[in-house]
Amino acid sequence: MTAATTTGGALSPTPQGVEVLRAEGLSKRFGGLKAVQDVSFTHHQGEILAVIGPNGAGKTTLLNLLSGVYRPSAGRLHLGGRDVTDLPMEARCHAGLGRAFQIVRPFPEMTVHENVTVGALFGKPGQRLPKARERAWALLERTGLAAHADKAAHELTLLQDKRLEVARAVATQPSVLLLDEVMAGLRPGEAQEAVALVRGVRDSGVSVLFIEHIMPVVRDLADRVVVMDQGQVLAQGTYREVTADPRVVSAYLGTEEGLHA
Amino acid sequence: MSARNVEGGTPVRAAPRRELTLGAALPLLAFLALAALFPFLPLGSRAEFLLQIAFFTLVAGIMALSWDILARSGQVSLAHAAFYGLGAYGYALLLKAGLPWALAMPVAALLAGGASLILGAVTMRLSGMYFAIATLAFTEVVRTIIQNLPESVAGGATGLLVPALLGGNSRAQYALAWGLLAFTVLVSLAVRLTRLHFAFAAIRQGEETARVLGVSIVRFKLLAFFISSSLAALAGVLYAGKTFFINPLETFSLANSIAPLTTSIFGGLYTTLGPVLGAGVLRVAEELLHNSVKNGYLVVYGLVLMLSILWLPRGLMGLRRNKKHGGDL
C-alpha cells in the first residue's frame, strides 16, 4: 500500500483549505550532487505559495520535478488527488500544471500571439484553433502585450519575454501555475503590476506557486512560504514565521543578496 | 546578412507569421496555373523531352515540399530516398500482385507512411546530427533489405520492370503528376493553416518547452512523418511508372534525399511556395547544365546548399522585397 492509495482520489480538506498539489519526499541527484533532497509540501486550492532560497538551493530543479522536465530519483507528486509522478511533461500540463521558465524560452520564429496560442491550443485536450486564438488575445491584453502581438518573439525585450512566459503558461488553463523568478529584473513599479497580475490569476481560481528572490514581493504576495537551502526544505510557514526562523536567517546571511535585499 | 558575420550566424529560419492574405497565395496559384498550362504550349518537336523534364520537375516539387513538411516539425531527415524508394517498390510489387494502378498508388503511399512510423518511433528523441545519421542509416537498411530479398520477389540488385503509367501517355502522366503536386500543396497549406502548424513549429523551436505547454510530441512527430513519407512515396510511384524500370541503387540513392533537402533550403524552408519554386529553378538549372556536368550534377546541389546556408538563410523566399509576409505561405 503506497502513499498514493491512502489518500485515494479524495481531496482532503485541511485547516488551510483543499489540497491541490502535494509533493512527498521529492529528490533529484545529478551525479553526486543532491540538487533536491526529500522535499515535501502541500499546496492548497487558491493559495499563493512562494518558494525562496539562496542561489543554487534547488528551486528551479524542484520546479523541473513538478512540471515533469526531470523524473525524480525518489518521491511522489500528487495533483488534485491523482498521482502524476510518472506522467510525462505534456500529460502533466493536461493534468493542470502550467509553467513559466526562469530563463525565458519563447518560440523565436513565432509571433507573440502565436506563442500564447500554442499554450491555449494544446494546454488542454480538445481545444479548437479559433477559440484558442481568441483566448490568446485576451491574455495578451491582460498582460499588456497586445501592442506587440504581431512582433516576432525574438524581438521582445527581456521584460516582455517574461510577461510572455506568464501569458503562455496561463493560457494552458492550469489549476496550478508554476512561476520561476518572473519578476527578476523588474523595476518596483513593474513588479507591482506583476504582483497584481498574479493576484488576478489567483482570483480566477488558479493556485500559484512562485519562486522569487525579491523579498518585498514575497511578503506582499505569498500566503505561505517554503524556504529551501542546499536542496532541502529549511522551513515553511507564513512570511513572518519563516523570516523569524534563525535557520533561515543564517542560511541567507552568507549569501550576497541577504534576506531583505 | 554577410557570411563574415562570425559572431551572429543567421539561423535558417522562417519569418514570423503575420496575416495570411490572398496576396501571399497568389504566386503559388500562379505557379500551379503555369504548370497546368505547360503541356498546351507549342512545344514543337521536342515536346516529349520537354514534357519529361517538366514531369520530373513536378516530382521534385512533391519531394521537396513533402520533405519540408517533416522539417517543419524539427525533423531534418536524410531518409526521403527511403520513402521515395518504398513508394516505387511498393507500387511495383502491388501491381505485380494484381492490384489496379489507381489502387496500388494510394496503398503504396500508405505502406510507406506506415514504415515511416517505425523510423519515427525509433528517432523520436533524437535531434540534430543524431537524427540525421539515424535517418541515413535507415535508408541504407531499407535498401539492403530490398536488395537482399529473393530475386523473384523484388528483383534483387538488378531491379524490377514496372508497367508504364497510364499506358505511357506522357500528357496524361504529366496531368497526374500535376494533380499530385496540387494535392501536396493542399496538404501543405492545410498543415500551415491548422493546429498542426502550431504543434510542428513549437516542437521545432523548443521541443521541451512545447511539451511543457502540452504539445504531445509522439503524436505530432509521427503525424509529420506519416504525411511527409506518404507524399514522398507518391513521388516514388510517379518515378517508377515513368521510368518503368527501378533498381535499389538508383531508387534509394542518397541523391534522392539530398535533392529535396537542398531544394527546400534554397527555395525557403517551412513554406509552401519555397520548395515548389526551388524545384522549378533547380530542375531547370540541372537540365541546362546537364551537358556540361554530365556525371556530377549533384555538384550544383552541394554548392547551392553551401551558398544558401552562408548567404541565403531564408532561401529564395527571403529575397522578396515585401517583408510584410516574408516566408509566409
Next chain:
Amino acid sequence: MDLFAQTLVNGLLQSGLYALVASGLALAVGVVGIVNFAHGEYLMIGAFLAWAGSALLGVDPLLSLPVIAVAVYGVGALTYRVSIRHVLLAPELNQMLLTFGLGILLQNLALMLLGGNTRTVSTPYQASSLQLGELSVGGPKALAFGLAAALLGALYFTLYRTTLGRQMRAVAQNRRGAQLIGIDVDRVYLIAFSVSCALAAVAGVLVSVLLFASPTVGLVFALKAFAIIVMAGLGNLTGVLWASALLGVSEALVQTYVPGGGGWSDAVFFLMIFGTLVLRSYRGAR
C-alpha cells in the same frame, strides 16, 4: 579456434584504420564543435592523391603520404577559412547542412572530373603477408595498422603532452574561458579542423593501398566513423579506440560466421548506430 583467432586479428587490424578516420572526426567535433559530414571526402582526396602520385609519378603511396598529409592540411585550413568559420555560432542545423553540402560538392566534383571508376594502386608489398605462428596477416594491412597506431599515438601525445594540445583541450571544454586566458581560439580551431582533415587524408592513402580510390570511397568510411563516435560519445577521443575495435571485430565476425556475410558486414555499423542511438536516447529520456 584458429579461424576464430584469425578473425579477431583481422578485425583488430581493420579497426586501426577506423580509429584513424574516427579520431579525426572526433577531433573536429570535440574541439571545434562541428560535425563534419564532409569528413569522408578528405579521405577520398587523400586516396586520389596517393593514386595520382603512384600512377602518374611512380611514387609509392607510403612515400607520398607526408606530402599528402600536408597538402590536405592546407585544404582543411582553406575549408575552415571560407566556410566552417562562418557558422561556428550558427545553429547546429546550419553547421550540419553546410558540411553536408560541402561533402556533396567534393564528392561530385571528383565524380565529374575523374569519373566513377575505382582506381587501384599497385605496390610491391601488395601481396606480401606476415606469418605469426598459425596466423597469417596481409602485409599492407599490418602496415596500415602500424601506421595508424603510430599516428594515433602521436595525436594523443600532442593532445596531452604539448602546449598546443592543452590549448585544444581547454578550448574544447570552455571556449569563453579559453579566450579569457588568452588562447587564440580561432587559431586552435583552424589547426584542429585541418589536422582532422589531414588524418582523414592519411587514412585515405592507406585505403588506396588496401582497397582503391573512388569518388564515393569516403562515404562508407565516414558513416562508420559516425557510428564509432556516436558509440564513443561525441568528441570522446579515448572512447574512439574501443568503439573502433568493437566495430572492426564485429564486422570480421559477421564476415566469417554469417552465411553470405560479405554483403551483410557493411550493415553492422548501421545496427550499431541504431542500437546506440536508441539506447542512448531512451536512457536519457526526460
